[in-house]
Amino acid sequence: xxxxxxxxxxxxxxxxxxxxxxxxxxxxxxxxxxxxxxxxxxxxxxxxxxxxxxxxxxxxxxxxxxxxxxxxxxxxxxxxxxxxxxxxxxxxxxxxxxxxxxxxxxxxxxxxxxxxxxxxxxxxxxxxxxxxxxxxxxxxxxxxxxxxxxxxxxxxxxxxxxxxxxxxxxxxxxxxxxxxxxxxxxxxxxxxxxxxxxxxxxxxxxxxxxxxxxxxxxxxxxxxxxxxxxxxxxxxxxxxxxxxxxxxxxxxxxxxxxxxxxxxxxxxxxxxxxxxxxxxxxxxxxxxxxxxxxxxxxxxxxxxxxxxxxxxxxxx
Ligand SMILES: Nc1nc2c(ncn2[C@@H]2O[C@H](COP(=O)(O)OP(=O)(O)O)[C@@H](O)[C@H]2O)c(=O)[nH]1
Ligand SMILES: [Mg+2]
Numbered sequence: 001x002x003x004x005x006x007x008x009x010x011x012x013x014x015x016x017x018x019x020x021x022x023x024x025x026x027x028x029x030x031x032x033x034x035x036x037x038x039x040x041x042x043x044x045x046x047x048x049x050x051x052x053x054x055x056x057x058x059x060x061x062x063x064x065x066x067x068x069x070x071x072x073x074x075x076x077x078x079x080x081x082x083x084x085x086x087x088x089x090x091x092x093x094x095x096x097x098x099x100x101x102x103x104x105x106x107x108x109x110x111x112x113x114x115x116x117x118x119x120x121x122x123x124x125x126x127x128x129x130x131x132x133x134x135x136x137x138x139x140x141x142x143x144x145x146x147x148x149x150x151x152x153x154x155x156x157x158x159x160x161x162x163x164x165x166x167x168x169x170x171x172x173x174x175x176x177x178x179x180x181x182x183x184x185x186x187x188x189x190x191x192x193x194x195x196x197x198x199x200x201x202x203x204x205x206x207x208x209x210x211x212x213x214x215x216x217x218x219x220x221x222x223x224x225x226x227x228x229x230x231x232x233x234x235x236x237x238x239x240x241x242x243x244x245x246x247x248x249x250x251x252x253x254x255x256x257x258x259x260x261x262x263x264x265x266x267x268x269x270x271x272x273x274x275x276x277x278x279x280x281x282x283x284x285x286x287x288x289x290x291x292x293x294x295x296x297x298x299x300x301x302x303x304x305x306x307x308x309x310x311x312x313x314x315x316x
């Protein structure tokens with residue numbers, strides 16, 4: 001190609017294409033941001049998601065007069081799917097199976113340790129109900145389950161969990177109100193170990209005198225029992241608060257995964273996007289879909305991404 005031809009081509013390209021900047025991309029993403037917000041994605045998360053998309057397309061050449069909004073639809077979909085796509089998954093039935101196999105292989109009592117799962121979350125998000133659902137699911141699959149009632153703070157918490165345990169037919173280890181929750185959790189693990197149970201599910205308090213107390217107490221339980229998984233229970237209806245809770249528990253105590261409850265009452269479920277985003281990709285392992293024991297399902301990110309984009313911001 002001659003220099004003149006080259007020059008002409010560059011000139012033509014300049015006329016017909018424009019380079020995307022972060023600014024014009026952000027403007028074009030305004031409607032997408034509103035779509036996220038109307039789907040209950042937390043404000044900060046929606047803002048950051050759009051910024052990330054704008055950054056990722058910055059410098060790309062597009063045809064002049066292209067509808068920018070349309071052009072950014074694909075990158076936006078990709079970004080949402082990428083955020084929701086778990087880096088790893090937590091399947092409690094699979095994990096429990098491994099314990100069963102260990103026992104079958106004749107592992108000694110001293111070496112054996114059950115699967116220990118610690119549940120965290122503020123009051124009313126559905127921790128106790130979720131633990132009952134998971135205990136039911138595991139019991140149905142022929143696993144031996146021990147529940148630890150390590151909420152020794154809220155009055156009625158012990159009895160609530162004991163009622164579930166009785167109904168489901170699983171062992172519960174309780175503590176006196178005001179006693180050390182870490183000790184209750186520890187006893188439950190020791191009990192499960194001695195009886196060769198497969199799984200220990202630890203219920204915890206969602207409120208203490210101060211938030212700092214709560215975080216300190218949860219950290220202590222975690223240090224004492226060294227759970228295999230620490231799962232945060234978040235209410236899908238909590239909006240911006242869901243993101244704040246996820247951020248705080250993830251930073252202060254450390255979590256491995258999230259369970260989103262009350263998805264039956266919230267077809268929008270933007271909380272799923274917020275909580276995964278603010279925790280840097282902690283997977284949502286289960287969703288709660290009602291108050292019955294069988295109202296729990298594994299989270300399906302693909303299905304969820306579709307819901308957001310087909311909703312046009314309207315609640316179904
Ligand atoms: N609709 C609906 N309600 C739920 C779900 N999970 C929990 N709940 C309700 O939320 C309320 C608080 O639940 P609870 O387990 O006591 O919360 P905790 O304080 O975190 O232990 C109860 O009335 C539960 O029945 C769910 O997935 N869907
Ligand atoms: Mg509770």
